[in-house]
Amino acid sequence: MALLTILTYPDPRLREVGLPVAIVDNSIRSIVDDMAETMYSAPGIGLAATQVGIPLRIFVVDIAAEGEQSDLRVFINPQIVERRGKHMWREGCLSFPDVAEEVKRAQSVRVKALDRDGRAFELDAQDLLAVAIQHETDHLDGVLMIDQVSPFARRRIGRKLATRARPALSG
Ligand code: GNR
Ligand code: NI
Secondary structure, three states: OOOOOOOOOHHHHHOOOOOOOOOHHHHHHHHHHHHHHHHHHHHOOEEHHHOOOOOOOOEEOOOOOOOOOOOEEEEEEEEEEEEEOOOOEEOOOOOOOOOOOOEEEOOOOEEEOOOOOOOEEEEEEEEHHHHHHHHHHHHHHHOOOOOOOOHHHHHHHHHHHHHHHHHHHOO
16 A cells, blocks of 8 residues: 555646546556545545546545544446535535635435446435535546635635745745
C-alpha cells in the first residue's frame, strides 16, 4: 500500500474526465487500496481517482464517524440512475483545503457500480452518503464544488487558494 498525493485546485488534472475501468484486476484493486489508505490518512469521507492524478472512474467513500466501525465502500464505473429531492449541504473537498461551501444536491440517489471484486451492485443512499456519492461522481467528470457555488463564492475560493499556492507572493 502507498499514500498517494492529493491534487489541489487549480491543478488542471482535476479537470480530466475519468475513463471507465475495463477489468477489475489486481492492478485496479491496488489503486483502490492506495486510495482508501490516502482517504483515511487525509482524513476525508471520500476520494476520487482523478484527485490523485489517476483518470479512471473509481472512488471510495467511508462516512463512518470517528470511533465508529469503518465502512469502506468502493465504486468502480459508478452511475447515478435516480435522484430524488433537493437540499443544500455544506461540503468540503480535499482538493480545496480549508474551504466549506453550501452546494445544492439531490437528497437521495440510486447508484449502480462495480465493487472491489468487479461485482455489480446497486445502492440507495441519502443525506451525507448521497452527497458524497454525488460529489465523487462529479470529480470523475472533472466537475468541482467550485463550479456549483455562486460567482461570489467562486471568486473568494479562487483568491484563497491562489494565494496559498504561492505563499512567497502573498504579502
Ligand atoms: O472529506 C470530504 N468531506 C465532505 C463533506 C461534505 C461533502 C462532501 C465531502 S467529500 C470530502 C472528500 C473529498 O474531497 N472527496 O472528493
Ligand atoms: Ni472532493
